[in-house]
Amino acid sequence: MNLKLFVWRQSGPNAKGKLEQYEAKNVSPDQSFLEMLDDVNEDLIKKGQDPIAFDHDCREGICGMCSQVINGVPHGGMERTTVCQLHMRVFKDGDAVYIEPWRATAFPIVKDLVVDRSGLDRIMEAGGYTSCHTGGVADGNALLIGKKDADNAMDAAECIGCGGCVAACPNSSAMLFTSAKVSQLAYLPQGKVEAAARVRAMTEAALNDGFGNCTNHYECQAACPKGINVRFISKLNREYIKSLAGC
Amino acid sequence: MILDGKCPTGPIETSWDRHRFDMKLVNPSNKRKFKILVVGTGLAGGAAAASLGELGYNVVAFCYQDSARRAHSIAAQGGINAAKNYPNDGDSIFRLFYDTIKGGDFRAREADVWRLAQVSNNIIDQCVAQGVPFARDYAGYLDNRSFGGAQVSRTFYARGQTGQQLLLGAYSALCRQVKAKTVQMMARREMLDLVCVDGEAKGITVRNLNTGEIESHWGDAVILATGGYVNVFYLSTNAMGCSVTAAWKAAKKGAYFANPCYTQIHPTCIPQHGEHQSKLTLMSESLRNDGRCWVPKRKEDCEKPAHTIPEEDRDYYLERKYPSFGNLAPRDIASRAAKEQCDDERGVGPGKRGVYLDYAAAIARVGEHTIKERYGNLFEMYEKITDENAYKQPMRIYPAPHYSMGGLWVDYNCMSNIPGLFVLGEANFSVHGANRLGASALMQGLADGYFVIPYTVANYLARITPGKIKEDHPEFKKSAEGVKGEINKLLSINGKKTPSEMHRELGKIMWENVGMARSKESLTTALKQIPALREEFWKNIKVTGSGAEFNQQLENAGRLADFLEFAEILAKDALVREESCGGHFRVEHQTEDGEAMRDDQNFCYAAAWEFKGAGKEPELHKEPLKFENVHLAVRSYK
Numbered sequence: 001m002n003l004k005l006f007v008w009r010q011s012g013p014n015a016k017g018k019l020e021q022y023e024a025k026n027v028s029p030d031q032s033f034l035e036m037l038d039d040v041n042e043d044l045i046k047k048g049q050d051p052i053a054f055d056h057d058c059r060e061g062i063c064g065m066c067s068q069v070i071n072g073v074p075h076g077g078m079e080r081t082t083v084c085q086l087h088m089r090v091f092k093d094g095d096a097v098y099i100e101p102w103r104a105t106a107f108p109i110v111k112d113l114v115v116d117r118s119g120l121d122r123i124m125e126a127g128g129y130t131s132c133h134t135g136g137v138a139d140g141n142a143l144l145i146g147k148k149d150a151d152n153a154m155d156a157a158e159c160i161g162c163g164g165c166v167a168a169c170p171n172s173s174a175m176l177f178t179s180a181k182v183s184q185l186a187y188l189p190q191g192k193v194e195a196a197a198r199v200r201a202m203t204e205a206a207l208n209d210g211f212g213n214c215t216n217h218y219e220c221q222a223a224c225p226k227g228i229n230v231r232f233i234s235k236l237n238r239e240y241i242k243s244l245a246g247c
Numbered sequence: 248m249i250l251d252g253k254c255p256t257g258p259i260e261t262s263w264d265r266h267r268f269d270m271k272l273v274n275p276s277n278k279r280k281f282k283i284l285v286v287g288t289g290l291a292g293g294a295a296a297a298s299l300g301e302l303g304y305n306v307v308a309f310c311y312q313d314s315a316r317r318a319h320s321i322a323a324q325g326g327i328n329a330a331k332n333y334p335n336d337g338d339s340i341f342r343l344f345y346d347t348i349k350g351g352d353f354r355a356r357e358a359d360v361w362r363l364a365q366v367s368n369n370i371i372d373q374c375v376a377q378g379v380p381f382a383r384d385y386a387g388y389l390d391n392r393s394f395g396g397a398q399v400s401r402t403f404y405a406r407g408q409t410g411q412q413l414l415l416g417a418y419s420a421l422c423r424q425v426k427a428k429t430v431q432m433m434a435r436r437e438m439l440d441l442v443c444v445d446g447e448a449k450g451i452t453v454r455n456l457n458t459g460e461i462e463s464h465w466g467d468a469v470i471l472a473t474g475g476y477v478n479v480f481y482l483s484t485n486a487m488g489c490s491v492t493a494a495w496k497a498a499k500k501g502a503y504f505a506n507p508c509y510t511q512i513h514p515t516c517i518p519q520h521g522e523h524q525s526k527l528t529l530m531s532e533s534l535r536n537d538g539r540c541w542v543p544k545r546k547e548d549c550e551k552p553a554h555t556i557p558e559e560d561r562d563y564y565l566e567r568k569y570p571s572f573g574n575l576a577p578r579d580i581a582s583r584a585a586k587e588q589c590d591d592e593r594g595v596g597p598g599k600r601g602v603y604l605d606y607a608a609a610i611a612r613v614g615e616h617t618i619k620e621r622y623g624n625l626f627e628m629y630e631k632i633t634d635e636n637a638y639k640q641p642m643r644i645y646p647a648p649h650y651s652m653g654g655l656w657v658d659y660n661c662m663s664n665i666p667g668l669f670v671l672g673e674a675n676f677s678v679h680g681a682n683r684l685g686a687s688a689l690m691q692g693l694a695d696g697y698f699v700i701p702y703t704v705a706n707y708l709a710r711i712t713p714g715k716i717k718e719d720h721p722e723f724k725k726s727a728e729g730v731k732g733e734i735n736k737l738l739s740i741n742g743k744k745t746p747s748e749m750h751r752e753l754g755k756i757m758w759e760n761v762g763m764a765r766s767k768e769s770l771t772t773a774l775k776q777i778p779a780l781r782e783e784f785w786k787n788i789k790v791t792g793s794g795a796e797f798n799q800q801l802e803n804a805g806r807l808a809d810f811l812e813f814a815e816i817l818a819k820d821a822l823v824r825e826e827s828c829g830g831h832f833r834v835e836h837q838t839e840d841g842e843a844m845r846d847d848q849n850f851c852y853a854a855a856w857e858f859k860g861a862g863k864e865p866e867l868h869k870e871p872l873k874f875e876n877v878h879l880a881v882r883s884y885k
Binding site for chain 1: 294297298301312313314315316317319321322331333369371372373374375376377378379380381382383384385386387388389405406408411412415418419420422423425426432434457484486487488520521523524525526528529627628631632634697698701745747748789791792796797799800
């Protein structure tokens with residue numbers, strides 16, 4: 001199949017960007033979206049033009065590096081699918097495809113489709129951990145964890161930190177991302193001890209880094225390639241209120 | 248030269264404990280005077296940076312990704328081994344040690360493997376304390392499953408995302424140290440040179456991938472935890488950015504590269520679909536717990552839909568050949584068996600390079616719901632890529648390059664032959680011998696990072712003066728000039744072929760001649776073709792853009808340039824090793840029924856290669872391997 005691409009091109013953080021038009025020819029339905037872009041780039045290189053810069057690494061949907069808004073939807077709108085796992089069989093011959101970077105004040109553009117997501121690291125650094133030392137910890141079975149809590153923690157822990165939730169949110173809120181880590185650790189006895197300090201530090205860090213507030217649009221959940229549920233935002237809010245009450 | 252791994256002697260059971268006591272310490276108030284550079288933030292690097300920062304050292308950590316959390320350890324699916332013996336099924340430190348030595352086909356050091364088995368239990372405790380959500384049973388206890396090459400259930404897991412969860416645990420520990428300002432995190436930096444002064448490692452030169460700036464960083468010790476090199480095959484299960492570059496730059500500065508020919512071809516990957524494919528996708532080995540591998544008995548049945556082939560016309564070849572381990576035979580054996588069936592023209596799917604992995608029997612036994620609970624995400628991933636529902640029809644799988652057992656040579660302290668240069672995880676050669684067992688890579692990465700390097704690095708630092716050599720030393724300027732020169736050279740060629748085109752060509756040479764079955768003839772061919780391709784590369788590569796900007800083509804071209812030098816040493820090592828062991832299979836050395844034939848008389852050593860320059864003959868150093876606790880025996884899984 002042949003496609004018409006409209007791709008956001010921006011040579012650097014301070015440059016002015018615009019949508020450029022390209023043709024993707026002889027695309028196989030078994031190719032991944034990124035392999036289709038690889039082919040477009042090969043053509044551009046041969047013509048001596050600057051290929052499209054985009055982030056990618058594992059190409060199996062787990063590293064969280066790939067980050068493109070496709071036809072207005074982060075990761076392209078397939079349920080529980082990252083861009084790298086989006087396959088061309090969902091498109092049809094002649095389709096026009098708009099490709100843009102994550103759009104959020106907290107994610108400045110580096111080049112073309114590549115953005116700076118270090119804000120998410122700073123949220124983690126504010127408290128996304130348990131303060132255990134290397135060595136000197138209890139046996140793994142010393143604290144039993146009920147299957148329900150363990151499963152809830154795992155559901156939250158699946159977040160790959162891609163930032164798709166931020167890109168999808170009209171407020172550019174990082175609440176789904178933050179809530180996933182807050183919840184994972186709040187469900188587990190190992191994380192409960194520091195739960196109150198953690199939820200306040202992490203939400204404050206998100207605010208300081210220019211991420212917006214949550215106003216319950218749930219666009220984040222719809223875009224999340226790992227299906228992280230907004231119920232974790234409710235959990236975060238409960239944890240936050242508990243922390244204010246000094247529990 | 249005969250190399251010495253400096254392993255402790257005496258009873259192996261106490262070797263690590265005695266060694267820990269014998270090593271020098273750095274006192275707490277002196278630790279802050281030292282600066283340690285850690286390159287790579289996967290399980291080994293992330294765990295090392297966090298643990299060393301916590302001890303009070305000044306740590307600077309580097310990764311090429313935009314965040315430390317994205318290192319390729321994240322892609323490991325199945326699990327992590329530990330000798331906890333929670334299931335009461337006969338496991339012990341000795342058994343994990345024994346299985347790992349045997350699984351590695353008797354080509355690893357006993358003392359290193361013992362230490363790995365010993366600290367495996369601490370790793371699980373550490374991860375639980377970090378909040379890693381391991382699978383648990385209804386009573387709240389940690390759950391285990393089985394993996395290839397073992398007859399006990401010792402694998403801990405977090406759904407099909409164990410690597411991700413362990414890495415996020417290490418990353419969270421790292422974040423804690425970044426906040427405490429003991430670790431400075433430098434993302435989007437690629438190491439392009441090792442700086443040595445008077446034969447000791449004193450720093451690195453990196454390229455800032457966002458701006459193109461070349462930066463010098465001094466350190467009292469340099470730790471490489473930069474992963475493996477199987478992207479030399481182009482198509483592999485590794486991430487696109489995985490490369491040999493950091494390790495190879497160290498090799499070019501004199502670090503020995505050990506056993507490069509030990510590459511692991513993983514049996515359960517999704518078969519290749521076309522020419523434009525950029526990578527192969529692994530399906531966790533845990534799938535072999537319940538899936539049964541088969542191909543049709545007759546060639547003429549291969550085109551028929553799987554469900555129309557009756558039970559008696561199917562060849563469950565692993566169960567037939569290895570009745571006691573069956574579908575859980577180790578990776579090298581399972582991969583070769585799949586290749587054999589396809590070479591026998593009984594493969595299935597496009598190009599007939601595939602075998603079935605069938606869940607029908609397991610679904611009938613335990614129900615679709617249970618299978619979904621165990622492997623749901625893997626079945627989902629399979630469907631996304633192939634558009635096939637594996638609950639209804641068998642999966643198709645084929646082996647793909649996955650892991651490198653070889654790596655930079657290190658002694659028992661994980662220090663290379665360059666003093667001050669330490670190498671951890673997949674980047675070193677130490678514990679997996681000629682074949683790695685499933686769920687052991689995560690174990691090694693975290694063992695090295697949390698529980699080995701914090702002790703052994705002190706033993707080195709205690710005898711040097713902190714901060715003696717800094718960026719103003721002329722070697723740093725020389726190194727930066729060299730890196731800039733190489734970048735300018737790549738940009739100035741302006742040839743006709745793109746880096747990915749030439750990488751594909753290299754991959755084809757490697758896969759066809761240095762892949763799952765190697766012969767003197769194929770290796771000699773590769774050793775002719777690789778230098779020719781390298782020569783063409785330096786005349787005909789096309790890299791767009793400039794060095795002073797974000798430039799992915801330049802990154803790719805640089806990594807390929809290193810692969811083109813390294814590939815030759817890999818092929819040479821395979822040619823010199825006139826035996827079959829683990830992942831290294833020489834067709835000249837096999838038994839009548841096609842099993843690998845080791846030659847302990849002549850090849851019971853680790854081969855450490857000293858690079859002497861592109862196109863020049865590298866020098867082979869040998870480290871003899873001694874087996875005092877496990878008897879050298881023919882590895883049998885029958």
